[in-house]
Amino acid sequence: MESWPPGGSGPAEAGRRLRGLRGADLAASASLLSGAGAEAGCSAPAVAAVLPAGGSGERMGVPTPKQFCPILERPLISYTLQALERVSWIKDIVVAVTGENMEAMKCIIQRYQHKGISLVESGVTRHRSIFNGLKALAEDQPNCRLSKPEVVIIHDAVRPFVEEDVLLKVVTAAKEHGAAGAIRPLVSTVISPSVDGCLDHSLERARHRASEMPQAFLFDVIYEAYQQCSDYDLEFGTECLHLALKYCHIKAKLIEGSPDLWKVTYKRDLYAAESIIKERISQQICVVMDTKEDEEHVGHRLEEMLKNELNVQFLDYESVPFGQKMENLMQIREFAKQVKKRNILLYGLLVYYPQDEQKLQESLRQGATIIAALIKERNSGLIGQLLVA
Amino acid sequence: MESWPPGGSGPAEAGRRLRGLRGADLAASASLLSGAGAEAGCSAPAVAAVLPAGGSGERMGVPTPKQFCPILERPLISYTLQALERVSWIKDIVVAVTGENMEAMKCIIQRYQHKGISLVESGVTRHRSIFNGLKALAEDQPNCRLSKPEVVIIHDAVRPFVEEDVLLKVVTAAKEHGAAGAIRPLVSTVISPSVDGCLDHSLERARHRASEMPQAFLFDVIYEAYQQCSDYDLEFGTECLHLALKYCHIKAKLIEGSPDLWKVTYKRDLYAAESIIKERISQQICVVMDTKEDEEHVGHRLEEMLKNELNVQFLDYESVPFGQKMENLMQIREFAKQVKKRNILLYGLLVYYPQDEQKLQESLRQGATIIAALIKERNSGLIGQLLVA
Numbered sequence: 001m002e003s004w005p006p007g008g009s010g011p012a013e014a015g016r017r018l019r020g021l022r023g024a025d026l027a028a029s030a031s032l033l034s035g036a037g038a039e040a041g042c043s044a045p046a047v048a049a050v051l052p053a054g055g056s057g058e059r060m061g062v063p064t065p066k067q068f069c070p071i072l073e074r075p076l077i078s079y080t081l082q083a084l085e086r087v088s089w090i091k092d093i094v095v096a097v098t099g100e101n102m103e104a105m106k107c108i109i110q111r112y113q114h115k116g117i118s119l120v121e122s123g124v125t126r127h128r129s130i131f132n133g134l135k136a137l138a139e140d141q142p143n144c145r146l147s148k149p150e151v152v153i154i155h156d157a158v159r160p161f162v163e164e165d166v167l168l169k170v171v172t173a174a175k176e177h178g179a180a181g182a183i184r185p186l187v188s189t190v191i192s193p194s195v196d197g198c199l200d201h202s203l204e205r206a207r208h209r210a211s212e213m214p215q216a217f218l219f220d221v222i223y224e225a226y227q228q229c230s231d232y233d234l235e236f237g238t239e240c241l242h243l244a245l246k247y248c249h250i251k252a253k254l255i256e257g258s259p260d261l262w263k264v265t266y267k268r269d270l271y272a273a274e275s276i277i278k279e280r281i282s283q284q285i286c287v288v289m290d291t292k293e294d295e296e297h298v299g300h301r302l303e304e305m306l307k308n309e310l311n312v313q314f315l316d317y318e319s320v321p322f323g324q325k326m327e328n329l330m331q332i333r334e335f336a337k338q339v340k341k342r343n344i345l346l347y348g349l350l351v352y353y354p355q356d357e358q359k360l361q362e363s364l365r366q367g368a369t370i371i372a373a374l375i376k377e378r379n380s381g382l383i384g385q386l387l388v389a
Numbered sequence: 390m391e392s393w394p395p396g397g398s399g400p401a402e403a404g405r406r407l408r409g410l411r412g413a414d415l416a417a418s419a420s421l422l423s424g425a426g427a428e429a430g431c432s433a434p435a436v437a438a439v440l441p442a443g444g445s446g447e448r449m450g451v452p453t454p455k456q457f458c459p460i461l462e463r464p465l466i467s468y469t470l471q472a473l474e475r476v477s478w479i480k481d482i483v484v485a486v487t488g489e490n491m492e493a494m495k496c497i498i499q500r501y502q503h504k505g506i507s508l509v510e511s512g513v514t515r516h517r518s519i520f521n522g523l524k525a526l527a528e529d530q531p532n533c534r535l536s537k538p539e540v541v542i543i544h545d546a547v548r549p550f551v552e553e554d555v556l557l558k559v560v561t562a563a564k565e566h567g568a569a570g571a572i573r574p575l576v577s578t579v580i581s582p583s584v585d586g587c588l589d590h591s592l593e594r595a596r597h598r599a600s601e602m603p604q605a606f607l608f609d610v611i612y613e614a615y616q617q618c619s620d621y622d623l624e625f626g627t628e629c630l631h632l633a634l635k636y637c638h639i640k641a642k643l644i645e646g647s648p649d650l651w652k653v654t655y656k657r658d659l660y661a662a663e664s665i666i667k668e669r670i671s672q673q674i675c676v677v678m679d680t681k682e683d684e685e686h687v688g689h690r691l692e693e694m695l696k697n698e699l700n701v702q703f704l705d706y707e708s709v710p711f712g713q714k715m716e717n718l719m720q721i722r723e724f725a726k727q728v729k730k731r732n733i734l735l736y737g738l739l740v741y742y743p744q745d746e747q748k749l750q751e752s753l754r755q756g757a758t759i760i761a762a763l764i765k766e767r768n769s770g771l772i773g774q775l776l777v778a
Contacts, residue, residue, distance in 0.1 A: 177587065183580065183582070187652060188599040188600055189627055190575065190579050190597050190598070191597065191598055191599075191630070191643070192597055192598075193572070197642065197643050198566065198642055199568075199570075199634055199640050199643060200640075201634075202600065202628045202630060202631040202634075203579070203597075205627055205628075206625070208580065208581055208592075209579070209581075209582055210576075210578075210580075211577055211578040211580045236595070238578050238594050239578040239580075239594075241588050241591060242578075242591040251583070252587060252588040253586065253587055254586050254587060259657070260657075262657070263577065265576050266648045266651075267648075268649075268651070268658075268662075268665060269657075269661065271660060271661045271663075271664030271665065272660045272664075273657075274660075275657070275661075275663075275664070276657060276660065370770055370771060372770060373768045373770025373771055374770075379762045379766055381758045381761060381763075382759060382762055382763075382771075382776070385759075385774075385777065386777070387771065387774050388774065388775070
């Protein structure tokens, strides 16, 4: 099982990035974006992103802030950074973290080889953190290596599944309207309570939407809004689109987003994110056989059976001559430990194939079940084990 | 690993039910509820529940309606029914399903031995389905084996983690106020779009809540509301509390619910539900050793290591004398197949323990990792395998 390579981008990745938008459209719009910078006659990046990541994660019910919670041993925020980094036309990413987590964040950037990230200290509220990120991008800051972008994306560190198409849509709409944001239909009815804790009124669900991320703004619009806005807004507000409306009279364009944009908020969301990531990264399988002649006989039949169960790409068949039995076992375990460092999970499977066709069928089915289980669960605790079908 | 027994209710279950409310409070309130029926001088049930389950699950992006989606091979609705059945003071549960799914629902009831369930045909909308459920409970229906409850709970088939304490709270509040419902803080800001797809205004998040389930009503209140309400309400409305307010002028009491009350809506919610269920059911482990003398030496040290990783109750140590090696393997696989039918997952683990203390420590740690992985993933594809630590 191959890993989702940090920083790497094969054809499968490119395909995933383009999902949901026709390739031609995306290419045309992306070139439009790059073109805008060129027209203005400057080499400054047209688009930057700000990620507030100063939250404490109190709703999660765990001591680690949710953006740093590990998913398959990797912090959530690293997946989000990866999703943004893959978009070639986002030139700078500014992450706002607490002073306390600054060192941890630097380690994450180094460990997962993130590029083009600048760190700023977060404020005590979400709006103050975003404002700090914007200040770092503004031209009037002394000794700043960043340059002012034309459009700035604001995204959450805890929404790791953002796709290029929705980023492009909000950026394009922001260039036209001054502001834009992703929305989703409401899952629950929204109500307004009275002071005594009883229902005052309920809102018609069809007439309202949940405001999600990413959002994008002409930089001058949102920076102006933050400079104008009241302490009350900075302290208790949560919605950037609201600030653009209130202080710059910009009515943001609303863009329908995909369900994957949801915010990792509760512990159950971590479970869901883990399952989605497992599903995405375990799409390639490499079968290593011990003799060439068995390849077609067993390998291809196993492949057919697995295709019904999983959306898996068979990378390759390798033929490796194994030695004596006990040595095999030790060989597999040692090899598994080595390749685990490259995020490849290796398991041994001994397929028993008798002459009897019915028994062989049963044995292969058992093998397929075991392989499917290992791929789905992506369980690193079981690497190097020799399983028997 | 023991199963979450269908219909069974051990001390661990009772403990879980009482979570979040002190036992004495719960007992007192529960007896208050039973008392109400007795005072009225009738043996009729005081509380019934209606579950609309006619949805098509189109948001899930899968062909099976979400309430019938399997989680660990069992349909989601069966977990929800189990959660309601465990509450002794809920006498009847009326489930509204489409004619198309009526037979499937009957099979689920039989397969998982659900008791006290009545089925009615759902309507084309949520409100029409609930109304059909209420009609079945109303006294004026001919040939009906159900009796009219004093209070009716309305819950969703796709919220499987409802606890007794919140059910009790909404029922108690409904008796006092006429209507009550669970609420949760909003995760996202709610906005109102204008007709051109731009932001009209955003709602202050702190002043609004998401209306969740369960809700409870004096039966006469909600039945009256449904009898009075317009076709427009039945067709496009989604909120029962709104109907009680609009047609009976009852301001529902709002009860803060736990995050676990969320509605399984998207595919990611199925993943989250599966992880939560795995976590809940895999809390008991039975270690079977092959020789008595090793019990303390290895078993207890393994137990200590596992306690750091998992919240697991060690049920028992059993000593089973195994025979020859190959026979062991076959014995384990055959036995695993047998006990799988009782929802017990059995795996073999060969712990290599050398004299060298450091190597032993490493071997035990490896064993603990494997056991933890098996418990966490609850993977039935790997039952009967002999793993090596």
